[in-house]
Amino acid sequence: MPDAAAVAPRAAVRLRFEDRSYECLPSETVLQALLRHGIEVPYSCRTGACLTCLMRARRGAPPASAQKGLKETWQAQGYFLPCLCEPAEDLDLARPDDAAVFGRARVVAVEPLAPGVRRVLLEPAVALYYRAGQFINLRRADGLTRSYSIASVPHLDRYLELHVKRLPGGIMSNWICDGLRTGAPVDIQGPHGSSFYVPGRSEQPMLLIGNGTGLAPLLGILRDGLHDGHRGPIRLYHGSRHAEGLYLADELRALAARSPNFGYVPCLSGPDVAPGYRAGRAEAVAFADLPQLAGWRVFLCGYPPMVHAARKQAYLAGASLEDIHADPFELRDLRRTPRN
Ligand SMILES: Cc1cc2nc3c(=O)[nH]c(=O)nc-3n(C[C@H](O)[C@H](O)[C@H](O)COP(=O)(O)OP(=O)(O)OC[C@H]3O[C@@H](n4cnc5c(N)ncnc54)[C@H](O)[C@@H]3O)c2cc1C
Ligand code: FES
Secondary structure, three states: OOOHHHHOOOOOEEEEEOOEEEEEOOOOOHHHHHHHOOOOOOOOOOOOOOOOOOEEEEEOOOOHHHOOOOOHHHHHOOEEOHHHOOOOOOEEEEOOOHHHHOEEEEEEEEEEEEOOEEEEEEEEOOOOOOOOOOEEEEEOOOOOEEEEEOOOOOOOOOOEEEEEEOOOOOHHHHHHHHHOOOOOEEEEEEEEOOOOOOOOOOOOOEEEEEEHHHHHHHHHHHHHHHHOOOOOOEEEEEEEOOHHHOOOHHHHHHHHHHOOOEEEEEEEOOOOOOOOOEEOOHHHHHHHHOOOOOOOEEEEEEOHHHHHHHHHHHHHOOOOHHHEEEEEOOOOOOOOOOOO
8 A cells, every 4th residue: 555645745835035935836846836926037948957947945955856966065055956846845945156056158259050050169267177968058147048068078179169059039049149249258057967978888889869959969979989089889860951950061071081980970851862961860860770779878969859759769779778868958848837
């Protein structure tokens, strides 16, 4: 028999925030409750992927599930993710301590990589210790915050490199493409994320699949692995609908020509497929080429439905769960209730 206390719905609790108190209903997250009460707090994905909603509990303990993946020092200070937090007790909330979780960076360049894609180079004021493939949160002066993956490699590149795709109607991406200027200061938070190259097992084959700017973290992981002397085969499948979306194709072809264990497979899912490209979505082409993935390390980045489906498929093809690293670029979820 299940323990009655374990299955009982939790009671409503009170959230104290900026000198006012709000009810958080049973089965409601802290983020949902604050939004329902009309409180403006930053958030984006609502799935725990972006860390944009980070808050601090000054009193009361958020559940461990809402602190999973956060740095231990942050956990100890009461930081948690409101989008994942269904509190079991009253919480006294505070916005994050800026000095503790954000740093300053200077924009070194914003340059076109492809139609609708910008390369952003940043110089952090204080050296940032990151792994290629992780992501940072970029904050505009008005507080708007979004996540971007890191395409650079710390020991190879001077600047932090991001690849930003312009989304129709997207607030931050359009501002980055049109309004962000060289020399401007921005706030950065991170690095975050556990999808990166780990040295060792250098004979292990690696499969990298990404679409659009999903190439950014894969580029870092690829260059990090090659620089580390990874000897196993590395296969990169980059997908787009149109050839111009396969940015850095010439550079990647050149890298493949001088790296015997690296293969680059540009894939086009649109109707026009020129010679030198494979027809189909990147993940479909990759799984057709590599139906057995037992022993492979797999990295999946970009469009969330692709990443989630490919994660399942990689597992079914034999890759072990701890060898599958997924980095879905979750967009802002505008709904009142989170995704399942
Ligand atoms: C871990 C992680 C890593 C990421 N890495 C990258 C990366 O390397 N490169 C990259 O380009 N992106 C990346 N992203 C996505 C990025 O964080 C942003 O979500 C993206 O740039 C869009 O932000 P935006 O402010 O431009 O769009 P938003 O304003 O957040 O809008 C998103 C979409 O919703 C639509 N929309 C907005 N408001 C409304 C409305 N009221 N009604 C209907 N539709 C609406 C917009 O038209 C747009 O298509 C990453 C995301 C995550 C979580
Ligand atoms: S982690 Fe909470 S909104 Fe993304």
